[in-house]
Amino acid sequence: xxxxxxxxxxxxxxxxxxxxxxxxxxxxxxxxxxxxxxxxxxxxxxxxxxxxxxxxxxxxxxxxxxxxxxxxxxxxxxxxxxxxxxxxxxxxxxxxxxxxxxxxxxxxxxxxxxxxxxxxxxxxxxxxxxxxxxxxxxxxxxxxxxxxxxxxxxxxxxxxxxxxxxxxxxxxxxxxxxxxxxxxx
Amino acid sequence: xxxxxxxxxxxxxxxxxxxxxxxxxxxxxxxxxxxxxxxxxxxxxxxxxxxxxxxxxxxxxxxxxxxxxxxxxxxxxxxxxxxxxxxxxxxxxxxxxxxxxxxxxxxxxxxxxxxxxxxxxxxxxxxxxxxxxxxxxxxxxxxxxxxxxxxxxxxxxxxxxxxxxxxxxxxxxxxxxxxxxxxxxxxxxxxxxxxxxxxxxxxxxxxxxxxxxxxxxxxxxxxxxxxxxxxxxxxxxxxxxxxxxxxxxxxxxxxxxxxxxxxxxxxxxxxxxxxxxxxxxxxxxxxxxxxxxxxxxxxxxxxxxxxxxxxxxxxxxxxxxxxxxxxxxxxxxxxxxxxxxxxxxxxxxxxxxxxxxxxxxxxxxxxxxxxxxxxxxxxxxxxxxxxxxxxxxxxxxxxxxxxxxxxxxxxxxxxxxxxxxxxxxxxxxxxxxxxxxxxxxxxxxxxxxxxxxxxxx
Numbered sequence: 001x002x003x004x005x006x007x008x009x010x011x012x013x014x015x016x017x018x019x020x021x022x023x024x025x026x027x028x029x030x031x032x033x034x035x036x037x038x039x040x041x042x043x044x045x046x047x048x049x050x051x052x053x054x055x056x057x058x059x060x061x062x063x064x065x066x067x068x069x070x071x072x073x074x075x076x077x078x079x080x081x082x083x084x085x086x087x088x089x090x091x092x093x094x095x096x097x098x099x100x101x102x103x104x105x106x107x108x109x110x111x112x113x114x115x116x117x118x119x120x121x122x123x124x125x126x127x128x129x130x131x132x133x134x135x136x137x138x139x140x141x142x143x144x145x146x147x148x149x150x151x152x153x154x155x156x157x158x159x160x161x162x163x164x165x166x167x168x169x170x171x172x173x174x175x176x177x178x179x180x181x182x183x184x185x
Numbered sequence: 186x187x188x189x190x191x192x193x194x195x196x197x198x199x200x201x202x203x204x205x206x207x208x209x210x211x212x213x214x215x216x217x218x219x220x221x222x223x224x225x226x227x228x229x230x231x232x233x234x235x236x237x238x239x240x241x242x243x244x245x246x247x248x249x250x251x252x253x254x255x256x257x258x259x260x261x262x263x264x265x266x267x268x269x270x271x272x273x274x275x276x277x278x279x280x281x282x283x284x285x286x287x288x289x290x291x292x293x294x295x296x297x298x299x300x301x302x303x304x305x306x307x308x309x310x311x312x313x314x315x316x317x318x319x320x321x322x323x324x325x326x327x328x329x330x331x332x333x334x335x336x337x338x339x340x341x342x343x344x345x346x347x348x349x350x351x352x353x354x355x356x357x358x359x360x361x362x363x364x365x366x367x368x369x370x371x372x373x374x375x376x377x378x379x380x381x382x383x384x385x386x387x388x389x390x391x392x393x394x395x396x397x398x399x400x401x402x403x404x405x406x407x408x409x410x411x412x413x414x415x416x417x418x419x420x421x422x423x424x425x426x427x428x429x430x431x432x433x434x435x436x437x438x439x440x441x442x443x444x445x446x447x448x449x450x451x452x453x454x455x456x457x458x459x460x461x462x463x464x465x466x467x468x469x470x471x472x473x474x475x476x477x478x479x480x481x482x483x484x485x486x487x488x489x490x491x492x493x494x495x496x497x498x499x500x501x502x503x504x505x506x507x508x509x510x511x512x513x514x515x516x517x518x519x520x521x522x523x524x525x526x527x528x529x530x531x532x533x534x535x536x537x538x539x540x541x542x543x544x545x546x547x548x549x550x551x552x553x554x555x556x557x558x559x560x561x562x563x564x565x566x567x568x569x570x571x572x573x574x575x576x577x578x579x580x581x582x583x584x585x586x587x588x589x590x591x592x593x594x595x596x597x598x599x600x601x602x603x604x605x606x607x608x609x610x611x612x613x614x615x616x617x618x619x620x621x622x623x624x625x626x627x628x629x630x631x632x633x634x635x636x637x638x639x640x641x642x
Contacts, residue, residue: 019239024580026235030228044220048227055235123221128621142215142222147193166194167201174214 005029012072016063026055029073031121033080035113040084054083122180126173134169137162191215229624237509240531405567408595411560412526414632415609417533417599418554421465427456430552433497434469456552465552467499473540480515480541483508490519490537493545499552505529515541525555525597530609531628532599555609562633563611566593572629573615588625592616595631 005011005028014021033054038047057079065075127138140146140154148166152159198211421427427445431437434454436447445456452471481489487508494500501523508517521535538547570590578585598612611631618624630637 019236022239023232023236026232030232034224034228044223048231051227052231052234055231056238059235059239119217120221120224123217124225125621127218127222138218139222141194142219143226145190148197163197163201167197170198170211170214170218173218174210177214177217178210 008072009067012062012065012067016065022059022062025058025072029076030055031117032073033076035117036077036080037084039113041087046087050080050083050087054080057083122177123173126176130169130172134165134172137165138169141166191219234509405570406593406595408563408566408631411562412528412611412631413557413559414561414611415525415555415597416558416605417551417607417609418556421456421458421552424458427458430456430467467548467550467552469497469545469548471544471546473542473544473546476514476540476542478542481543483517486517486539486541486543487519489543490539490545490548491521493537493548494521494535494550497548499535499548499550501535503527516546517541525609528596528611530597530599531612531614558608561611561636563595563631564613564633566595566613569593569613569629569631570615572613573617573625573627576627576629577625585619588617588619590615590617598628 011021011024015025034047034051037050038044041047041050058076065072127135130138137151140151141148146154148162149159152162155162194215195212198208198215202208202211428438431447431454436449436454440447440449442448445458447454455468457466487506491500491506501521503524504521505524506519506521508519517539519537519539523530523533533551535550537545539545570593573590574585574588577588594614596612596614597609600608600610612628613631615627615629616624
């Protein structure tokens with residue numbers, strides 16, 4: 001995963017008035033911001049709330065962003081950090097305590113987070129390479145959250161047949177992930 | 186966020202795999218898969234939300250700041266206010282289920298390009314969203330070049346200049362495509378790459394193929410040979426026209442706090458007059474009462490927003506209303522998208538914030554009309570298909586011919602035009618997918634490049 005977005009300065013300037021350019025920034029930074037927030041919060045639902053807030057703030061404020069001697073990512077991570085702090089403080093009111101042990105925005109993401117990012121991308125690519133039948137069952141089960149019996153109804157197959165397809169897909173992915181050197185524990 | 190219960194997957198693994206190590210590894214795969222797809226799903230969903238917001242906020246930001254999007258029409262506002270004040274007849278409010286709301290609900294005569302059927306996509310959308318009567322509206326026949334939204338009850342009795350624009354619409358010369366027409370400025374690509382931008386190694390097909398090979402599972406849409414290009418008109422031009430609008434919202438001169446800002450109790454209405462040729466904006470705010478009563482379903486909240494717009498004479502004649510961005514407190518944002526020539530108009534939606542109890546706490550729109558700049562020949566859809574690959578290729582710095590177009594839609598796009606009034610022009614929105622399932626979107630000008638400055642636009 002590239003750590004610097006080529007032509008970022010020009011892209012950021014365009015993003016101030018061009019949604020497509022903003023979309024490119026989003027595509028580049030989403031995984032990093034998600035990983036950064038998840039690293040702090042360790043919880044997907046909370047992470048998604050905060051990540052939504054971060055990108056909405058970026059969208060709202062990108063017109064005010066002025067290039068100085070720091071990269072765009074520093075500004076972005078500063079917003080991310082503030083949103084995480086706000087979230088934890090709000091949580092503190094509810095729970096009575098909070099952990100404010102932060103990863104500094106200027107620090108590099110920890111190796112484990114970088115690996116997770118790469119792994120998630122690899123898994124999405126492996127799914128895209130599954131045979132169509134398996135890909136469909138995996139998407140319905142894991143993406144749409146349908147149970148096997150519901151998938152069977154939708155696909156006009158027996159539940160057993162759907163489960164067999166799902167198992168073949170899981171086994172195939174297990175093999176391929178092992179070939180890619182993914183550590184299971 | 187959706188929590189995906191993987192109990193049945195766990196059961197499946199336990200029942201099918203005998204070796205505990207194999208079970209553990211498969212369970213690990215399932216969990217990683219679940220996380221990866223869930224995050225990807227969220228990423229796409231968030232991007233859709235952001236892009237919708239960006240399309241409305243970023244493009245016109247320089248001109249419109251917070252009220253950009255809205256464009257109920259000009260004519261509609263002033264004419265309707267004038268009519269409602271003058272007319273002894275009560276105005277009927279819309280109170281229909283959401284599925285009946287949509288373009289044509291108000292339109293006695295839907296806009297239609299003469300002798301040309303609407304595009305397939307718009308017919309399909311119409312079938313989904315229009316009232317039965319509107320959906321059955323005869324194709325062709327009406328050549329109405331003044332795409333005025335608002336109550337169809339508008340008459341030519343309104344005294345304002347704006348009203349006159351709408352009351353006596355110029356008709357399209359059936360042969361107008363042959364007439365002399367000014368060249369349009371080039372339209373920049375509006376959404377290059379869409380969800381593109383992933384750094385992925387692609388095997389490039391370099392074989393030259395006809396464009397129609399790039400179409401998958403979707404036929405090219407049927408489009409008319411030409412469509413009008415519209416210019417947004419400035420709307421209200423004098424302060425005398427503000428009071429009728431304010432009175433429709435229940436304000437009078439005693440509520441005037443500063444020029445064109447009315448405050449009454451907690452409610453406020455701000456109208457900004459025509460400035461540098463830009464249309465007039467209207468913003469109404471009223472903090473909602475303390476929540477009482479049950480939360481209404483979204484359909485009813487959308488209906489409340491439409492009813493509010495209609496009650497204040499701001500409902501486009503032809504429109505499509507949708508709810509977006511539900512808040513934690515049950516508030517929703519309702520966007521009422523005007524339609525021109527039965528095509529969705531992207532950019533200047535009316536926006537209402539509606540509480541869970543159906544109270545409109547904020548309403549924003551532009552008070553603007555449209556005037557036709559004449560019909561312009563359209564680029565045949567088949568010739569626009571390759572632009573999706575071209576744009577993705579340009580964005581990624583490599584040739585692309587592997588993106589299959591799955592959907593192609595003709596629509597209107599609001600385009601700011603520096604130094605002059607905004608232009609509303611037909612465009613194709615293409616959506617496609619590459620072999621890895623990556624989705625791409627692109628909006629390209631639909632006007633024949635021969636009629637656009639600089640040739641190929």
